[in-house]
Amino acid sequence: MIDIRRQRLSEQRFAFLILLPAAVVIFGVVLFPLGTTFVYSLQNMELISEEKGKFLGLLNYARVLGAPWFWQALARTLYFSVVSLAVETVLGLLIALLLNTRFAGVGLLRVLVIVPWATPGIVTASVWRWIYNPEYGVLNAVLTRLHILGEYRAWLSDPFLAMNMVIVADVWKMTPFAVIFFLAGLQFISASLYEAATVDGAGVFGRFWHITLPALAPTIAIVAVMRTVEKFKAFDIFYVMTRGGPANGTKVLVYEAYLKAFSNLQYSIASTLSYLIALLVLGLTVAYVKALRRGEMA
Amino acid sequence: MRNKTIVIAIVLLASAAGLFAAPVSINALFMKQAGYQEEDIIGGTRDFQAAFPNINVNLTFVPYEQLEEKIITSAQAGSYDVVLSDGPFTAKFAQAGIVKSVPPLSAADAKDIFEGALSSTMYKGKSYGMPWLNDCKYLFYNKKILQAAGFPNPPKTWEELAAQAKVIRDKKLVKFPIVWSWAQAECLTCDFTVLSAAFGGAMFDKDGNPTLTASGNKKALDYMVASLKDGLTNPSSLELTEGDVDSTFIKGDAAFALNWTFQFAEGQDASKSSVVGQVGIALIPGSGSVRSATVNGGQPLSISTGSRHAAEAWQYILYMSSKDFQKKYPKNALPIWKSLYDDPVVIATAPEVVKIAKDQYSYLVNRPVVPFYSEFSTDLQVRIQECLQGKKASDQALREVQAKALELAARK
Numbered sequence: 001m002i003d004i005r006r007q008r009l010s011e012q013r014f015a016f017l018i019l020l021p022a023a024v025v026i027f028g029v030v031l032f033p034l035g036t037t038f039v040y041s042l043q044n045m046e047l048i049s050e051e052k053g054k055f056l057g058l059l060n061y062a063r064v065l066g067a068p069w070f071w072q073a074l075a076r077t078l079y080f081s082v083v084s085l086a087v088e089t090v091l092g093l094l095i096a097l098l099l100n101t102r103f104a105g106v107g108l109l110r111v112l113v114i115v116p117w118a119t120p121g122i123v124t125a126s127v128w129r130w131i132y133n134p135e136y137g138v139l140n141a142v143l144t145r146l147h148i149l150g151e152y153r154a155w156l157s158d159p160f161l162a163m164n165m166v167i168v169a170d171v172w173k174m175t176p177f178a179v180i181f182f183l184a185g186l187q188f189i190s191a192s193l194y195e196a197a198t199v200d201g202a203g204v205f206g207r208f209w210h211i212t213l214p215a216l217a218p219t220i221a222i223v224a225v226m227r228t229v230e231k232f233k234a235f236d237i238f239y240v241m242t243r244g245g246p247a248n249g250t251k252v253l254v255y256e257a258y259l260k261a262f263s264n265l266q267y268s269i270a271s272t273l274s275y276l277i278a279l280l281v282l283g284l285t286v287a288y289v290k291a292l293r294r295g296e297m298a
Numbered sequence: 299m300r301n302k303t304i305v306i307a308i309v310l311l312a313s314a315a316g317l318f319a320a321p322v323s324i325n326a327l328f329m330k331q332a333g334y335q336e337e338d339i340i341g342g343t344r345d346f347q348a349a350f351p352n353i354n355v356n357l358t359f360v361p362y363e364q365l366e367e368k369i370i371t372s373a374q375a376g377s378y379d380v381v382l383s384d385g386p387f388t389a390k391f392a393q394a395g396i397v398k399s400v401p402p403l404s405a406a407d408a409k410d411i412f413e414g415a416l417s418s419t420m421y422k423g424k425s426y427g428m429p430w431l432n433d434c435k436y437l438f439y440n441k442k443i444l445q446a447a448g449f450p451n452p453p454k455t456w457e458e459l460a461a462q463a464k465v466i467r468d469k470k471l472v473k474f475p476i477v478w479s480w481a482q483a484e485c486l487t488c489d490f491t492v493l494s495a496a497f498g499g500a501m502f503d504k505d506g507n508p509t510l511t512a513s514g515n516k517k518a519l520d521y522m523v524a525s526l527k528d529g530l531t532n533p534s535s536l537e538l539t540e541g542d543v544d545s546t547f548i549k550g551d552a553a554f555a556l557n558w559t560f561q562f563a564e565g566q567d568a569s570k571s572s573v574v575g576q577v578g579i580a581l582i583p584g585s586g587s588v589r590s591a592t593v594n595g596g597q598p599l600s601i602s603t604g605s606r607h608a609a610e611a612w613q614y615i616l617y618m619s620s621k622d623f624q625k626k627y628p629k630n631a632l633p634i635w636k637s638l639y640d641d642p643v644v645i646a647t648a649p650e651v652v653k654i655a656k657d658q659y660s661y662l663v664n665r666p667v668v669p670f671y672s673e674f675s676t677d678l679q680v681r682i683q684e685c686l687q688g689k690k691a692s693d694q695a696l697r698e699v700q701a702k703a704l705e706l707a708a709r710k
Binding site: 155266 | 366367371390393394395396481482483533534536537538545549551670672673676679680683684687689709
């Protein structure tokens with residue numbers, strides 16, 4: 001009896017020991033920076049400042065929230081998130097419905113559709129930058145040859161157009177993510193439901209509206225939560241394609257934080273901004289999860 | 299018994315290692331881009347190690363865009379001893395304690411280096427690096443297009459350039475005669491620095507007070523707006539950086555372009571260029587009493603604050619910027635030393651470029667040497683772009699940049 005207990009204890013100790021390095025790493029690279037960033041957001045941590053290290057309390061938060069550039073960047077981030085998410089969801093649903101039917105080659109298509117999503121963000125952004133190139137980009141060549149466009153145009157030279165062109169690139173990359181989730185959701189819907197509905201005289205749209213959509217609602221909500229969080233953090237695509245330009249038209253929150261920290265050396269403002277972004281994302285996630293729970297109870 | 303043997307072996311090994319003086323290892327950060335190429339730097343480093351066998355140099359290459367971030371994030375840890383900096387970073391890095399100050403050069407050496415290159419390493423009377431990569435923008439023109447338009451010589455003033463461009467446009471020799479790097483990036487500030495100085499303007503006075511509303515700056519901005527409106531400037535310029543300007547020019551789609559030295563070699567490279575033999579390089583035009591003005595694109599080598607081998611790092615920097623190194627590798631970057639421009643080896647690499655370079659370097663203009671430069675530059679780019687897009691008048695845009703600069707200068 002005693003022997004077994006001793007063995008168990010040492011097993012626990014062993015488990016603790018082998019988990020320790022991982023724990024140290026996680027605390028070191030996640031919790032410590034989180035704490036330091038928060039402390040920075042309460043201080044003057046502008047490296048070129050003469051008052052570096054001075055405790056400012058919530059002044060940085062007041063400064064950021066009172067600055068027009070913050071609200072402009074937030075508006076751009078929201079526009080980017082909402083529009084790209086809406087397009088990705090609708091497109092993703094349509095493609096998933098198509099790939100859920102049986103036809104020759106559907107297996108291959110299901111594999112191919114994942115390719116854009118599997119491509120690294122930096123690569124996607126570079127490829128789209130070339131596609132949009134005003135002088136030798138494929139988009140101009142195709143559109144002029146199809147006589148849709150009279151002459152070559154500069155796609156990333158106008159602030160609003162540039163944002164929409166970035167959204168197109170993001171939609172191309174991230175729609176497959178929605179497709180995979182929706183496809184999985186669709187396969188859980190029992191075929192007998194559709195058969196019953198058909199017998200009752202429901203048409204294609206009726207079946208979609210009353211069976212498919214309600215059954216997929218939780219999946220749509222999950223995709224929406226995950227993608228919103230990701231979109232608020234979008235950085236690589238802007239870094240490569242537009243660097244926030246033209247005329248700040250694509251300067252989203254995270255890119256703004258990056259510039260403040262690594263170009264302006266304003267670590268306190270960048271930390272404050274990072275915390276505000278995290279709070280926003282947290283708020284959105286809580287709202288989504290609540291909505292999802294309410295939906296489940298109804 | 300066995301344990302004893304192991305202990306003795308370890309002690310013996312340790313003392314044997316102590317007999318040889320451990321070489322010092324230093325880490326150096328360079329960029330993989332225009333100017334000196336990787337093989338030049340590797341070659342020079344090998345020569346250095348042959349001369350100083352006790353200093354071992356590890357090289358890291360990153361794209362220019364990552365350079366600043368790498369220097370800043372590694373400064374405290376001292377991951378790199380030697381870092382390739384950039385002129386506009388000097389004031390900021392010095393003020394924030396990112397790089398160390400370095401010993402002054404001898405009077406003779408200082409006199410032999412182009413003044414603009416040397417002053418870009420200075421902040422508040424101290425030197426924070428050694429000029430290493432020398433570069434500035436030049437006027438590139440397409441000889442064939444200019445001849446077809448009836449101009450035997452490139453323009454000497456910006457007004458003349460506009461007049462030539464009008465003829466070229468009207469004769470439909472090329473759709474848009476001029477191409478610029480006016481994307482919202484550092485390259486836009488570079489082009490504005492050139493034009494502002496050419497029209498007699500300056501963004502800051504000698505004491506670092508902003509002077510954006512000076513008439514030369516407005517003339518420069520108005521020139522940009524007019525050339526865009528008149529269809530002389532390629533409207534795509536608003537999203538182009540230097541690499542794109544190069545692609546456009548060597549495709550033969552522009553008669554004029556401002557760019558760094560590398561475009562000359564690109565234009566002669568038959569595998570990429572459709573204008574081989576047609577590339578002309580000239581002094582950047584001036585206006586009125588200003589003969590010419592160009593922007594300093596030179597980059598110094600500096601010592602990171604966290605370096606634990608500053609003396610060895612400085613030795614390496616001096617070697618890499620020495621006349622020996624710069625004479626041995628003149629193909630991709632021209633020397634910082636004035637006297638080397640009369641050296642037959644250097645001249646032979648690109649006679650046409652060396653001839654213009656020697657003249658052009660006398661008109662080097664530095665981008666503002668202020669610690670808040672990055673923030674200022676970003677703001678300037680945005681206001682200029684708003685102006686180019688017709689959303690703001692030039693004087694309003696400049697007034698706004700002036701207000702921003704005053705605010706940045708007042709911030710403690």
